[in-house]
Amino acid sequence: DTEVTQTPKHLVMGMTNKKSLKCEQHMGHRAMYWYKQKAKKPPELMFVYSYEKLSINESVPSRFSPECPNSSLLNLHLHALQPEDSALYLCASSQEGRLAGAYNEQFFGPGTRLTVL
Amino acid sequence: RKEVEQDPGPFNVPEGATVAFNCTYSNSASQSFFWYRQDCRKEPKLLMSVYSSGNEDGRFTAQLNRASQYISLLIRDSKLSDSATYLCVVEGSSNTGKLIFGQGTTLQVKP
Numbered sequence: 154d155t156e157v158t159q160t161p162k163h164l165v166m167g168m169t170n171k172k173s174l175k176c177e178q179h180m181g182h183r184a185m186y187w188y189k190q191k192a193k194k195p196p197e198l199m200f201v202y203s204y205e206k207l208s209i210n211e212s213v214p215s216r217f218s219p220e221c222p223n224s225s226l227l228n229l230h231l232h233a234l235q236p237e238d239s240a241l242y243l244c245a246s247s248q249e250g251r252l253a254g255a256y257n258e259q260f261f262g263p264g265t266r267l268t269v270l
Numbered sequence: 271r272k273e274v275e276q277d278p279g280p281f282n283v284p285e286g287a288t289v290a291f292n293c294t295y296s297n298s299a300s301q302s303f304f305w306y307r308q309d310c311r312k313e314p315k316l317l318m319s320v321y322s323s324g325n326e327d328g329r330f331t332a333q334l335n336r337a338s339q340y341i342s343l344l345i346r347d348s349k350l351s352d353s354a355t356y357l358c359v360v361e362g363s364s365n366t367g368k369l370i371f372g373q374g375t376t377l378q379v380k381p
Contacts, residue, residue, distance in 0.1 A: 184367050195357055195371035196314065209368060243313055247367055256302045256321075257367055261313040 156180075157262035159244050165268045168234060174265045176227040176244030185227040186259065187219060188243040196243055202227060203249075234269045241266050271296055276358050276372035284380055287348045291375045293341040293358030300370075302361035303334055305343045307354045308374065314357055318343070348379045 157178045166172050176185065184203045188196035201209035202221045216238075218230040227244055241264045247257040276293045283289050295303075303320040318325060320332040320341055331344040341358055358372035 186367065195374055197371075198368055201367050203367065241311075256304075256319045257361070258304065258316050258319060259367070259369060260316065263313050266311075 157244055157246055157260055159242075159262035159265050161265055162263065163266050163268075165270065166231065166234065167270050168236075170234075171230070171232045173231065174229040174242055174244075174267075176229075176262055177225055178246040178260075178262075179225055180246060180248075180260070181224075182246035182248050182260075183224060184247045184249060184257065185221065186245040186247075187217075187227070187229050188245065188261075190241040190243055190264070200229075231267075234267075236269050239267055239269045272373075273297060273370045274358055274360050274372040276356075276375050278373055278375060280376040280378055282378045282380060283348055285348055285350060287379075288344065288346045289348055289377060290345075291343045291356055291358070291377075293343075293372055295339050295341070295358075295360045295370070297360070297362065297370075298336075298339060300339075300360045300362060303341050304359040304361075304369075305330075305332055305341075306357040306359055306371075308357055309354050317356070345377075348377075350379050350381065353377055353379045 160175045187199040190196040199213045200219045205221045220228040243264045244262040245259040247259045305317040306314040307317045308314040318332045320334045324333040329346045333342045355374040357374045360370045362368045
């Protein structure tokens, strides 16, 4: 199984709503990532979890709150978002985030397309 | 200077053509290098990892020149299905898993 799954595929929410994005992988990967991608731009890293611990937060606003309940699951909790937060949110996983000398290929899920009204 | 630079294209080529994409990166301590392919409104998919010795996978050949901080991707015998955006991706030096993406090069293969 080389698949990363994400739910929901599409999400429309108001600025006062609270919602969550979910990501799951069963490849035994110990590093998981959240990216944000705007149209015609490359993905931008938001968060990295390594062994279920947050290792990188790319100065993401606190209205985005990540959570890693276990090694297979990654959530992104959303609250009080702005219309400019509308984007494709991608989850990725890799075998190991800190193994020196290794190529840690990241595998992406299909993404959640988020629209904030 | 951007950390990873690519020619955005678009590259419009006929079927069967050979096309080459180039990419430069600024951090000489970068450790890992990749080409990803992204179709419109889809997620990036890993096309190839790029090793110092160069590597080939069917019609695709990737090369890395650490001295010049340059990565290339060659596609031979282009197919219509090769039409996509190709992302040059570099991992930072600290093995954190942080990937730096180029802006992407758009390829359109025409019949």
